[in-house]
Amino acid sequence: MTEQQISRREQNKLETRRAIAQAALDLARTHGMGGFTAEQIADQANVSRRTFFNYFHSPEEALIVSTESFLDRAEAELAARPGDEPILDAMIAALAATTKVENLKDCGDLFRMAAGNPDLLGTHLLAWERAEARIISAVEDRLRGQASTLYVHALVGSLLSCAKAAMREWASSENPDHNAAQTLEDSIVATLTMLRDGFSRPSS
Amino acid sequence: MTEQQISRREQNKLETRRAIAQAALDLARTHGMGGFTAEQIADQANVSRRTFFNYFHSPEEALIVSTESFLDRAEAELAARPGDEPILDAMIAALAATTKVENLKDCGDLFRMAAGNPDLLGTHLLAWERAEARIISAVEDRLRGQASTLYVHALVGSLLSCAKAAMREWASSENPDHNAAQTLEDSIVATLTMLRDGFSRPSS
DNA sequence: CGCCAGTTTGCACTCTGTGCAAAGTTGCAC
DNA sequence: GTGCAACTTTGCACAGAGTGCAAACTGGCG
Structure with missing residues (x-):
């Protein structure tokens, strides 16, 4: 394929x-x-x-290649989910699968470096923004007619914010690569579950 | 004061x-x-x-002054909400109030201009990112001990993504300033309500 | 007034980013 | 393999971003 x-x-x-x-x-x-x-x-x-x-x-831009493959992976995984799956479950599964991307460690380093450098941070945010636009298109196709533009934009923006929050947390703790991907996946699933069910209860 | x-x-x-x-x-x-x-x-x-x-x-940077006052206002309005109010209701009220900021029209123009210019978009995103960090601190203080760091980061990130989605929609339709602020406020409340209650049902 | 502190300005310099044309490579048909 | 067409790399020149420094300027205050 x-x-x-x-x-x-x-x-x-x-x-x-x-x-x-x-x-x-x-x-x-x-x-x-x-x-x-x-x-x-x-x-x-x-x-x-x-x-x-x-x-x-x-x-x-030369530094954010690893983040771009992460985001490409997220987009591809989402596209590969069955079309009749509830959109939020599809998203959770897709984002969880991104933790198996090859250069995950570089992504973590990038998050840490970006935290201390506005130029790099801006470029990094741009990469996420471009991915957001692409994923919005994909989700609009998938939900054609079933949801408003505003719903889709808010959902996808929040989706990526949650993923970012999970990666930030994962990157900030100095994992000595022990169970690294597992911890990240747990965090991603946790935040996206809040997104699905609502943030009213600070359950987690 | x-x-x-x-x-x-x-x-x-x-x-x-x-x-x-x-x-x-x-x-x-x-x-x-x-x-x-x-x-x-x-x-x-x-x-x-x-x-x-x-x-x-x-x-x-000289162009994003209006966005920064918008975000400052959001932060101030949130700080002004009563401390015992549920956090999501406080956020909805605070963000809804930001539509009364003086140079709202400039913010809309900025969204439109940023859409076509990566440099401006990156700078714009940085302003939102800085505001996110400040609001995260404020919310962590407010919820001290009641919620995990991950919850707060995911919540505030999603909050601002929803606000961005609402402003993007509002800015993209050429409002001839007719009911402008009202429409924006409605969109903000709509997206934040989804955030509070969960995105599972594409209700809106 | 006359001084101190804070602000503006010019100057010089490094680095980013791009257009252009010359030089070097690769693919392909013969 | 020869040679042409298409593509890629490179050097050069130039405009603009961004910053350190020191001199000139301005407001506040005794």
Whole structure:
């Protein structure tokens, strides 16, 4: 299903993109956020500064690749849920499944780094916003005619806020990778269950 | 209660800040987003480029002043609700009251402009994120011991997402200012009621 | 007035981000 | 394999963001 023919060209571009993102992540970990420039990332990835900007609009964008795969995964998992499942149960299952994404640890690091750097935080929030727009479209298709635009926007926005809250909590506690994904999944399910059943009772 | 002595100095700074923000808004409306520079804003406000950057970190920041007063108002209204009121009812009342903020129309324009400009959108999202952190603190104080950190983060994040959804809907329909605030208030109350009672039933 | 503290300004500098055209690669038909 | 067409990388030039610094300026107060 996900089989796609990749020419040598596309393969190379993908590899370059991956190399740049990795270089950026390395620099962020060693020099700390804000302690490096686009040119340094390019050098580390063995491309020119100009090429760096062919792939990313800004140094910050090179850092949020892991979050984007997380969000892509969320979107794909949601699309894969059966169409007759109640929308909130589908969302809970889909978001819970995202914790199995390969570079989950990078996402956690990203949350921590973004907390201390407004530029990175802004870029990070933009990625979530773009994902929100895509998921809103998907949910509108799924519920066509059954729910108002306002309902869908409020629901999807809240969904992602809950996921963010869960990830923030998970990222802030220094998990020594012990049961990491499990804890995150529990938190996500907990917040989304509140969303489904209402926040009236601070049950959890 | 809000009486504070203002020296001539502080008065001047406030006036300068206001003038810069107004200049930025004027330019955004005439030249369109992205069609002007920090220097042009400074010129229009009769200050130097350097002074502009003493007041705002970026051209985009000068534009989101109206959103920040909206969010300040939300925070203040929430703090003013009686302490024994259920938290969700307090939030509904507080957010509904924000529609009486003076420059509501500017907020709507801002939502529309941000939709078409990633830089402005990122800055806008950052303002909401900062407000979220402040409101989280306030709610944690209010519910001290009665709710988990995760609950509070998920709740406040969802609260603001619902408010955003309501404002987005309100801003996107070209209200000829007819019943503008009323419509917005209705939408806010509608989304927050879903939040309180759960999104399971697409009732609205 | 005359001084102190706070504010504005010009200047110099680094870095971001983009258009453009030249140089280098890859895919493909022959 | 040759060679052309399409695509990618790179260097260069330039406009604009953002900041540190020191000099000039302004308000407050004895």
